[in-house]
Amino acid sequence: MINVGIIGSTGYAGGELVRLLLQREDIVIKWFGSKSYIDKRYSDIFQNMFQLVDNICMDDNMGELANQVDVIFTATPQGFCASLLNEDILGKTKIIDLSADYRIKDVNIYEEWYGIKHESPQFIQEAVYGLCEINRDQIKSARIIANPGCYPTCSTLAIYPLIKEGIIDAGSIIIDAKSGTSGAGRGAKVGNLYCEVNESIKAYGVSNHRHTPEIEEQLSLVSGGEIKINFTPHLVPMNRGILITAYGNLQRVVSYEEIKGIYDKYYKNEYFVRVLEKGVCPETKWVEGSNYVDVNFQIDPRTNRIIMMGAMDNLVKGAAGQAIQNMNIMFGLEENKGLKLVPMFP
Numbered sequence: 321m322i323n324v325g326i327i328g329s330t331g332y333a334g335g336e337l338v339r340l341l342l343q344r345e346d347i348v349i350k351w352f353g354s355k356s357y358i359d360k361r362y363s364d365i366f367q368n369m370f371q372l373v374d375n376i377c378m379d380d381n382m383g384e385l386a387n388q389v390d391v392i393f394t395a396t397p398q399g400f401c402a403s404l405l406n407e408d409i410l411g412k413t414k415i416i417d418l419s420a421d422y423r424i425k426d427v428n429i430y431e432e433w434y435g436i437k438h439e440s441p442q443f444i445q446e447a448v449y450g451l452c453e454i455n456r457d458q459i460k461s462a463r464i465i466a467n468p469g470c471y472p473t474c475s476t477l478a479i480y481p482l483i484k485e486g487i488i489d490a491g492s493i494i495i496d497a498k499s500g501t502s503g504a505g506r507g508a509k510v511g512n513l514y515c516e517v518n519e520s521i522k523a524y525g526v527s528n529h530r531h532t533p534e535i536e537e538q539l540s541l542v543s544g545g546e547i548k549i550n551f552t553p554h555l556v557p558m559n560r561g562i563l564i565t566a567y568g569n570l571q572r573v574v575s576y577e578e579i580k581g582i583y584d585k586y587y588k589n590e591y592f593v594r595v596l597e598k599g600v601c602p603e604t605k606w607v608e609g610s611n612y613v614d615v616n617f618q619i620d621p622r623t624n625r626i627i628m629m630g631a632m633d634n635l636v637k638g639a640a641g642q643a644i645q646n647m648n649i650m651f652g653l654e655e656n657k658g659l660k661l662v663p664m665f666p
């Protein structure tokens with residue numbers, strides 16, 4: 321039995337963790353952490369948990385929680401996990417942080433893009449970036465997992481094989497991304513109200529979104545050089561889903577079969593990455609509620625560019641599903657345990 325605590329269980333990402341972990345007979349959720357709902361019934365916050373969860377919401381006492389559980393998930397705002405983590409806690413339990421606190425290895429870049437001071441930079445180098453398809457071996461023995469961002473997960477998985485194989489000019493990459501509004505969390509914000517979002521699409525964070533350095537770091541690690549990208553996210557009126565469309569200059573003339581062969585080389589044994597058939601564009605609706613990332617590509621011989629596409633559910637592979645995938649690897653379990661979720665449709 322694995323005992324689990326979730327700090328931030330009353331948010332969208334934390335709520336999805338609860339939903340997915342409740343299916344597991346080998347997991348006990350011992351701690352439903354919250355800030356605003358301490359001592360309230362969890363099922364009063366999320367009515368879908370009525371008669372499924374009897375627990376009362378707890379506080380954010382990570383020190384006490386560490387005595388009770390084998391792993392703590394922090395699905396909390398940026399800076400929160402870093403402000404609480406210490407060696408004593410890490411001596412007792414493992415940490416899977418869904419925020420960005422340990423994702424970026426250069427603390428100056430983190431502080432510049434997030435606008436906050438990092439309160440435990442001593443753990444940044446130790447933390448493993450939990451993109452399972454790339455860092456599986458390091459995840460096995462990690463004490464701290466930096467669960468990747470939603471846009472970076474989709475973008476990196478769609479692009480990195482072609483950088484690794486030297487097929488595209490890594491300096492030419494442009495990523496156009498779209499997200500459903502659950503990506504912005506459950507907190508009340510005017511920009512996320514129904515009338516603001518419905519029947520509209522808007523770009524945001526143009527040239528300064530905080531996922532830019534995270535994607536750049538991951539692609540730079542793959543390429544061996546320092547990569548800069550253009551990354552533009554858009555908010556779209558749907559609950560869940562991320563779609564990325566990325567453009568890169570081809571280094572030479574390539575065929576469909578060659579590129580397909582590269583994607584198959586990297587992903588044919590990956591349970592959660594589905595390389596679609598020729599001409600089929602990834603769609604958020606075909607991955608909703610699942611831990612799959614659907615990827616595909618199209619060569620444009622007129623411009624000698626390639627268009628790389630990816631779709632996934634921001635709350636599953638982009639957050640809670642990937643966090644559980646990491647937990648499975650850390651505890652030596654089947655990587656897809658509890659995650660063989662068939663996408664929901666309609």
Ligand SMILES: NC(=O)C1=CN([C@@H]2O[C@H](COP(=O)(O)OP(=O)(O)OC[C@H]3O[C@@H](n4cnc5c(N)ncnc54)[C@H](OP(=O)(O)O)[C@@H]3O)[C@@H](O)[C@H]2O)C=CC1
Pocket residue numbers: 327328329330331332333334353354355356357379380394395396397398400418419420468469470502503504505506507634635638639
């Ligand atoms: N939404 C998404 O698609 C994704 C989110 N993430 C990351 O997951 C984290 C959570 O995001 P999301 O679920 O969207 O956000 P929400 O705003 O929906 O939830 C935030 C959670 O953190 C809790 N919280 C806030 N401040 C504190 C505090 N001081 N002490 C204890 N708990 C606190 C909130 O508690 P309460 O409800 O009681 O106020 C709530 O449970 C963020 O770091 C985000 O970047 C990562 C990938 C995707």
Ligand SMILES: CC(=O)N[C@@H](CCC(=O)OP(=O)(O)O)C(=O)O
Pocket residue numbers: 418419420468469470471499500501502503504505553555638
């Ligand atoms: C639509 C929306 O607002 N999305 C969020 C990204 C999702 C998220 O919470 O960020 P992480 O993946 O880094 O944890 C944003 O743009 O900040």
